[in-house]
Amino acid sequence: MTESADTIVIGGGIAGVSAAYELAAEPSSVLLLDAEDQLAYHSTGRSAAMFILNYGPPSVRALTAAGRAFFETPPEGFAGHPLVGPRGILTVARTGQEEDLAALVSEGQGVEAMAPEEALAKVPLLRRERLAAAAYEADAREIDVHGLHAGYVKGLRARGGRIVTRARVQGLERRGARWVVETTAGPFSAPVVVDAAGAWADEVAALAGLGPLGLVAKRRTAIIVNGPGEGCDSSAWPVVADIGHSWYFKPEAGGKLMVSPGDETPVPPCDVRPDEMDIAVTVERFEQVVDLPVRRVEHSWAGLRTFAPDGTLVIGWDPRASGFFWLAGQGGYGIQTAPAAARLAAALVCRNPVPGEIQGTGLDVAVLAPDRLIGSIS
Ligand SMILES: Cc1cc2nc3c(=O)[nH]c(=O)nc-3n(C[C@H](O)[C@H](O)[C@H](O)COP(=O)(O)OP(=O)(O)OC[C@H]3O[C@@H](n4cnc5c(N)ncnc54)[C@H](O)[C@@H]3O)c2cc1C
Structure with a gap:
């Protein structure tokens, strides 16, 4: 027997579950398939969990802004506690990087220049000699990614998905008018499939006979290290990031710190692991900017950030195959863009108008369409 639905969503990371949840609000049946035995095992379970308005290309910023209300006021019963909490971001520049920092302040929304002494008051262990200039985005937030993903899963099931x-x-x-989807759990069928397979989205499209959009998965490393310990409470520190994107760190539970070297190493889609050399580089860069010796790397991981060639998400119908819809290329912004991207994807799948909160940003959704990438890959 082939189980059927109106829409099959492939991928149970944040992109897939959020889109499936929004699609299930329509009078249609939704089936979500994932390769793993637990959802969110890949990129979604490995992020830094930040919501930063002034991050990424303009289309990403628009989707992030459009989703803000969802994070702050999720639908009734979606989550038992807030999905976002305060966590500003302090961006710092060393000598020679001041112009880049000035551009962030002048072009960003709500990014204020901050004197180095003020930055030091926020994060006293920063090395003064490395601090030429700083800027602060107070409106950044920390996302409860697990709570967000779980809310979508619970809501999807409650809507009959x-x-x-x-x-x-x-x-x-x-x-005929349906896709037959062969899986390791048997066959399924639907007139519409949504490809939300993260790093594997091009591979899934290839199964349908569609050429790639040129998505590239890039490995990013993260480690957990000791915090400053007794006498110095780091729990209210902001995220601290280098304007050159070569490191950032962030407070974690238990007084520890998460540190990343901001690496972007292209790799084939896989269950990615951190490279020992990247871990060593992370420790070295951290110790150069913070007066805090790393006693022990307590935990390390890596995740994939998957980008289209132009760095913008891919949301739309594939013109080469009836009923094949893309929701891919979330890069380093897939969590913060998920609520708006999912609403947009559901509207386009159901041939509804673009949601008002996205229209309100002035975003031309044609910039997200897969058409722009088709034929550009040799
Ligand atoms: C270190 C790091 C820090 C990050 N920090 C942030 C941040 O602060 N804020 C932010 O917004 N974003 C951040 N990101 C990016 C974010 O994590 C991703 O953009 C997002 O998780 C992508 O979600 P996804 O659902 O597209 O992919 P995934 O979570 O990878 O989900 C894809 C799913 O597809 C499934 N799948 C693949 N192939 C198949 C198949 N053939 N059949 C069935 N299922 C299949 C997989 O099993 C997987 O569950 C970060 C990423 C990393 C690695």
């Missing part, structure tokens, strides 16, 4: 794990998609064939 079904989730099948250990269902790796291995074949996609158009038969």
